[in-house]
Amino acid sequence: MSKLWQKSNTDTKTSAAKKAEAFTVGNDYLLDKELVPYDIQGSIAHAKALNKIGILSDDELGKLTNALHEILKEWKEDAFEIRIDDEDMHTAIELSLVEKLGDLGKKIHTARSRNDQVLTAVRLYEKEQLQEIKELIKTVAGAILEFAEKHQNVPMPGFTHTRKAMLSSVGLWGGAFAELLILQAESSQGIESLVDKSPLGSAAGFGTSFDIDREQEADDLGFSGPLICSTTAQLSRGWIELQFVQYLSGVTAVLNRFASDVIQFSSSAYPYFDLDAAVCTGSSIMPQKKNPDVAELLRGGYSELAGYAASLQMLTTNLGSGYHRDLQLSKEPVLKSVRKTKQLLEAAELLITNMKPIKENLAEACSSEIFAAEAAYDLVKEKGMTFREAYRHIGDHPEEVEDISAEEILKKYTHLGSPGNAGLEKLRKRLDLF
Incomplete structure (x- = not known):
């Protein structure tokens, strides 16, 4: 079966040609199985464009479009095969069109490339x-x-x-x-x-x-x-x-x-x-x-x-x-x-x-050490210390950090995005936008 790029004087059956084919094709023909529906979409759009410039008649466009839908149906039923000697889905689809429609199937590649x-x-x-x-x-x-x-x-x-x-x-x-x-x-x-x-x-x-x-x-x-x-x-x-x-x-x-x-x-x-x-x-x-x-x-x-x-x-x-x-x-x-x-x-x-x-x-797990910063904040608020003074004081006297209820401390956090006000309702609104 000929390839899309094959000329009349190209021998693809030699041992070297077969090895080169295996290497150059790799697993591409297997990967293409997933992309067949998208290639068919592209082929239908291209057939319409060819019809618009007179390369395909209305009747030919209809036949090609129907045949492409048939191939898509075969793909959905897992009956469409891409072989290694096809190289890719493009060749397999075109060869299938030729099998169904004869020379009309060969017209589909006018003005396009596998690229x-x-x-x-x-x-x-x-x-x-x-x-x-x-x-x-x-x-x-x-x-x-x-x-x-x-x-x-x-x-x-x-x-x-x-x-x-x-x-x-x-x-x-x-x-x-x-x-x-x-x-x-x-x-x-x-x-x-x-x-x-x-x-x-x-x-x-x-x-x-x-x-x-x-x-x-x-x-x-x-x-x-x-x-x-x-x-x-x-x-x-x-x-x-x-x-x-x-x-x-x-x-x-x-x-x-x-x-x-x-x-x-x-x-x-x-x-x-x-x-x-x-x-x-x-x-x-x-x-x-x-x-x-x-x-x-x-x-x-x-x-x-x-x-x-x-x-x-x-x-x-x-x-x-x-x-x-x-x-x-x-x-x-x-x-x-x-x-x-x-x-x-x-x-x-x-x-x-x-x-x-x-x-x-x-x-x-919310043990007293995690309230050290809170203790420093309290010194700022209650004793008028600068934060740096309060920070050093608590660092030097960690025993002054009280073992307070985490639930009570949580209530002190009211600004947006804090432990007591995570802003979840705002996130919910953003989530609902997309």
Whole structure:
């Protein structure tokens, strides 16, 4: 079966050719299985553009569109195959069109290249996946916020340098992670604008002599508009993917720190949160063990995203303008990053909805040393000392720090974002906006 690039004098059956094929194709034909629907969307939009300039008649457009929908149906039924000798989904789809429609199927590639095809498919995929991930971020932020709201007046020690520092609260602790996720979702507008430009019609990066209506193609596909310069399309490949994966890496970085806290604060050394057995595993040798495996894998998952981002960064370093086969390798980090981010967000929701604070342990952990700053504040308010004088006095006389009820101290914190007023209602309003 011939390849899209094959000439009549090209022999692709030699041993060397087969080895080169295996190396150059790699697992790209397998990765493409996930992108077939997006490539079909692009092909339908392109067929409409060809019809508009008279390359396809109305009847031919109808037949091609119907055949493309048939291929999509086959894909949904897991009956559409992409073989290694196809190299990619583009070849497999075109060969299927030829099988169904004869020479008409060969017209679909007029005025386009596999370069703008794959770019279009990947950008459509990124647009769709970004919306799904934003919904998952909202779900997880909402679950953490609900946890914070339910337990907002439960005092807990705050830590710096892994040592007890000052009074905090479960509401403030949970609210902080919810707010980071809200900030991440709010910042998505930047990456959304990057992936919302259509590469279709840029062909191999230098346009074509066919008068393709690229703005109409972009509109048909739901993009805000086309990338203006055809050469921008090839320059953007890998560059936009890097920023897309870095965005996902930012999401999972929040989950990493959240998981680290859950692991610490559910340990025997810091028994502040109780994890349900559903999110823990046991040991094959130690009957007493209750291991926080969901949290540990959630923490570790971030390293995979950071690795994918690093891979893309190195891949695109020192590449000149135009297409380079290196860029084929930008696809896998994107697909894997999306899958991993979704898994980690789902695990984070599972974790937060299967844990609860151990109030008596948290109260006991709020020992007198965390009120040292409060004692210094009292000297400022009651004796007119400067804060620095009060600070030194308490530092020299730690015995003067009273062992006060954490619940009572919590009531003294009234400013926005403090342990007694975490501002959760404001976070709830922001969460509801997206």
